[in-house]
Amino acid sequence: MNAEALYLDLLRHLKEGLFSKASTTTVYLAGLAIGGAWIAKRLAKDLNLPQYGVINVSFHRDDYAEKGVRALESANAMSTELTFDVNNAHIVLIDDVLFTGRTVRAALNELFDFGRPAQVSLMVLADRGERELPISADFAAKVVALPRSQILVLEQDANSHFHFQIEERLN
Amino acid sequence: MPKEQILYILDTAKQFVGVTSPNREVKKVPLLRGKSVFNLFFENSTRTRTTFEIAANRLSADIINLDIPTSSTSKGESLMDTIDNLIAMQADIFVVRHNISKAPIEIANHVPEHVHVINAGDGSHQHPTQGLLDAYTMRHFKQDFSKLKVAIIGDILHSRVAKSNIHALTTLGCHDIRAVGPESLLPSDLAKDLSALGVKIFHKVEDGIKDADVVMTLRIQKERMDQGQVPEGAAFFSQFGLNAERLALAKPDAIVMHPGPMNRGVEIDSTIADGKQSVILNQVTFGIAIRMAVMSIVAGN
Numbered sequence: 001m002n003a004e005a006l007y008l009d010l011l012r013h014l015k016e017g018l019f020s021k022a023s024t025t026t027v028y029l030a031g032l033a034i035g036g037a038w039i040a041k042r043l044a045k046d047l048n049l050p051q052y053g054v055i056n057v058s059f060h061r062d063d064y065a066e067k068g069v070r071a072l073e074s075a076n077a078m079s080t081e082l083t084f085d086v087n088n089a090h091i092v093l094i095d096d097v098l099f100t101g102r103t104v105r106a107a108l109n110e111l112f113d114f115g116r117p118a119q120v121s122l123m124v125l126a127d128r129g130e131r132e133l134p135i136s137a138d139f140a141a142k143v144v145a146l147p148r149s150q151i152l153v154l155e156q157d158a159n160s161h162f163h164f165q166i167e168e169r170l171n
Numbered sequence: 172m173p174k175e176q177i178l179y180i181l182d183t184a185k186q187f188v189g190v191t192s193p194n195r196e197v198k199k200v201p202l203l204r205g206k207s208v209f210n211l212f213f214e215n216s217t218r219t220r221t222t223f224e225i226a227a228n229r230l231s232a233d234i235i236n237l238d239i240p241t242s243s244t245s246k247g248e249s250l251m252d253t254i255d256n257l258i259a260m261q262a263d264i265f266v267v268r269h270n271i272s273k274a275p276i277e278i279a280n281h282v283p284e285h286v287h288v289i290n291a292g293d294g295s296h297q298h299p300t301q302g303l304l305d306a307y308t309m310r311h312f313k314q315d316f317s318k319l320k321v322a323i324i325g326d327i328l329h330s331r332v333a334k335s336n337i338h339a340l341t342t343l344g345c346h347d348i349r350a351v352g353p354e355s356l357l358p359s360d361l362a363k364d365l366s367a368l369g370v371k372i373f374h375k376v377e378d379g380i381k382d383a384d385v386v387m388t389l390r391i392q393k394e395r396m397d398q399g400q401v402p403e404g405a406a407f408f409s410q411f412g413l414n415a416e417r418l419a420l421a422k423p424d425a426i427v428m429h430p431g432p433m434n435r436g437v438e439i440d441s442t443i444a445d446g447k448q449s450v451i452l453n454q455v456t457f458g459i460a461i462r463m464a465v466m467s468i469v470a471g472n
Contacts, residue, residue, distance in 0.1 A: 056186075058186070059190070059200035059201070059202060060200070060201060064202055064471060065471075067471070068468075068470070068471025072183060072186070072202075072467065072471070079185075079186055079189050080189065080195075082194065083194075085194075109201075112197075113195055113196060113197035113199075113200075114194060114195055114196060114197075115196055
């Protein structure tokens with residue numbers, strides 16, 4: 001699976017859609033830490049956007065009681081950073097992989113702690129299906145089927161290029 | 172406490188500082204929703220109790236403040252009976268401040284595994300969350316501990332804050348810690364223990380404060396002293412109080428810290444307490460984030 005090609009699909013979709021010259025609404029990108037934030041950063045650059053947001057879902061994860069401190073660990077790497085006013089804006093959530101939908105649910109909670117957006121969309125590189133919550137993407141560059149025992153991990157090399165890695169789930 | 176654990180708490184606290192960022196309309200996260208935190212303060216402390224309370228609220232826990240002086244302990248109930256009763260009321264976390272050293276450890280040894288105890292200061296033993304918030308404050312303003320010169324001035328003998336700070340600083344790799352105070356507050360056995368930890372002892376502020384990056388003043392804890400043990404009020408101030416002339420001997424960008432409650436004109440001059448080098452109120456704010464971090468870490472264990 002070519003993550004670079006999927007990224008370019010997503011970029012094209014945004015260029016021709018929400019960020020085309022005809023569009024007049026206030027749209028902000030917000031990437032979900034960590035993979036989604038990498039993508040949002042690169043999209044902001046390629047679309048000449050002055051800013052992009054980062055959403056860290058750790059405070060709203062539903063497995064804190066079970067995972068405890070480990071559920072918080074990714075928060076230490078990248079915090080929520082929304083430099084724009086969320087109120088009445090159209091926020092496009094960007095993530096690498098959409099799977100159960102639980103991360104997106106937590107991201108919505110985190111986002112709404114900052115205000116009341118007019119609209120929220122979700123765009124991802126890969127949609128694995130197998131949703132556990134009523135959530136769907138407005139754009140997925142590719143639909144993939146993988147065994148539940150595997151995790152799809154986005155990696156970024158020194159040139160900011162993306163690669164997908166398939167790993168076996170440990171627990 | 173090992174270095175990794177201290178750094179982990181400081182890093183976690185950094186995330187919690189963001190919970191109160193101005194553009195976050197909901198300054199609260201649901202990590203401890205449904206948990207009950209009991210504040211058990213057998214000794215007064217408005218600041219520590221309040222910041223633990225705010226921290227628990229921001230984590231969405233239910234916080235219960237026990238009014239100890241009017242509670243059953245004053246009617247003769249033993250401490251562990253009180254604790255057992257509170258556990259029967261589904262307590263998840265106890266925040267304990269006690270005038271007897273190691274009382275929180277005794278409680279921690281007594282409670283079942285799912286209940287957690289946080290030491291909010293015990294006698295003249297330790298005050299871990301204060302030590303952590305001070306370390307957080309120093310890291311925030313000065314970053315690298317290995318290059319810091321830290322002068323702790325005043326009542327070292329009775330100060331659990333000083334002990335927790337010295338423990339945290341040595342663990343974090345600070346090589347230059349100075350304990351400054353009159354001999355009555357730095358008696359020879361304490362001085363020996365501190366020297367063994369690498370702490371330098373000074374009896375003159377002017378010597379101890381030289382080139383310091385951090386100047387921490389401590390309150391004179393009269394409630395833990397005999398009369399006449401130290402010069403009082405103005406007399407203490409003239410010998411050991413932090414004033415502009417003495418602070419000028421430290422680095423020009425030195426920060427001034429005080430764990431509170433502060434006695435202006437005794438251990439610190441008012442203009443210094445309110446001056447631009449003072450980070451005393453930042454300490455209070457960071458204290459909330461540190462207590463949020465500690466509570467969420469213990470609850471998640």
